[in-house]
Amino acid sequence: MTTPGMDARLLDAIFGRRTTNGPFKPDPVPKEVQHLLLQAAGAAPSHFNSQPWRFVLIENRGTIEQVAEISGQSMTTLIEQGLFFNRYKKYFRFTEAEMDARRDGIHLDHLPAPLRPFTQHVFSDAAQGLMRKLGVPRKLGEDNRKLVAGSPLLLAVLLDKEEYRPGELSGFYSVFGMGAAMENIWLTVGPLGLGIQFISTPMELPEQWAKLKSLLQVPPELELMAVYRLGFVPETGNRPSIDWSSRHRKRLSQYVYRETCTQPEQE
Numbered sequence: 001m002t003t004p005g006m007d008a009r010l011l012d013a014i015f016g017r018r019t020t021n022g023p024f025k026p027d028p029v030p031k032e033v034q035h036l037l038l039q040a041a042g043a044a045p046s047h048f049n050s051q052p053w054r055f056v057l058i059e060n061r062g063t064i065e066q067v068a069e070i071s072g073q074s075m076t077t078l079i080e081q082g083l084f085f086n087r088y089k090k091y092f093r094f095t096e097a098e099m100d101a102r103r104d105g106i107h108l109d110h111l112p113a114p115l116r117p118f119t120q121h122v123f124s125d126a127a128q129g130l131m132r133k134l135g136v137p138r139k140l141g142e143d144n145r146k147l148v149a150g151s152p153l154l155l156a157v158l159l160d161k162e163e164y165r166p167g168e169l170s171g172f173y174s175v176f177g178m179g180a181a182m183e184n185i186w187l188t189v190g191p192l193g194l195g196i197q198f199i200s201t202p203m204e205l206p207e208q209w210a211k212l213k214s215l216l217q218v219p220p221e222l223e224l225m226a227v228y229r230l231g232f233v234p235e236t237g238n239r240p241s242i243d244w245s246s247r248h249r250k251r252l253s254q255y256v257y258r259e260t261c262t263q264p265e266q267e
């Protein structure tokens, strides 16, 4: 799909953008590339050009391993205590038909082998008890730890609290701008052969998030918003046990209206 006068590479980058779930190559990300990504982030729009985003580039092996440990432990806790499934079950789809009707969420078509017999019942208490017995929380935690530990570069994004005041418009604007900045990075990584993924499990558990803040020495005037892992994507890779990336998208008529909210756009 190209539009006259528009650089097709931009559309390729937009439609080719992906979440990278699998391992990265161990090769470091050159400093010039890191700077290019952050200049792309810095080119994003922000309210009154306030540029409220701040970033931390993390390449130190010791720090990456500590983040990995925190992330893996968080994953184990979230699965073991059923927190993850209880919080997020509404986003999981179990059949092609369900996926085709809604075209959002994550299709669970590729569960870890021990869970496959329970696909439809994976959120029940019985299935969760069995998962604990089979050691699934530890296995998923360890997989997560390894993915993070094997990443050559982590990136933390923070907001300046002078602008990020939750509950006020400035807080909303700051998050909006940060999203645009992160999208610029996300669009830039693909054409450079790099991938990016959220490290979100620690964010789900306040005590683990506090550990990350202290590890990164986040000062009181900044809010730690998110942490990502980045690296070069291998040419071939196995699909991970829970695939957080999805190609499914809603049809235009499911998210666009014409003139007022009463008229869905016709395809």
Ligand SMILES: Cc1cc2nc3c(=O)[nH]c(=O)nc-3n(C[C@H](O)[C@H](O)[C@H](O)COP(=O)(O)O)c2cc1C
Residues within 6 Å of the ligand: 017, 018, 019, 020, 021, 197, 198, 199, 200, 201, 244, 245, 246, 247
């Ligand atoms: C706010 C936000 C939070 C997300 N959290 C995670 C996450 O915790 N782990 C992950 O692997 N992907 C995460 N993602 C990526 C989504 O799962 C992904 O964008 C979606 O499934 C579509 O796949 P795609 O990015 O490959 O197009 C997040 C994306 C956004 C914007």
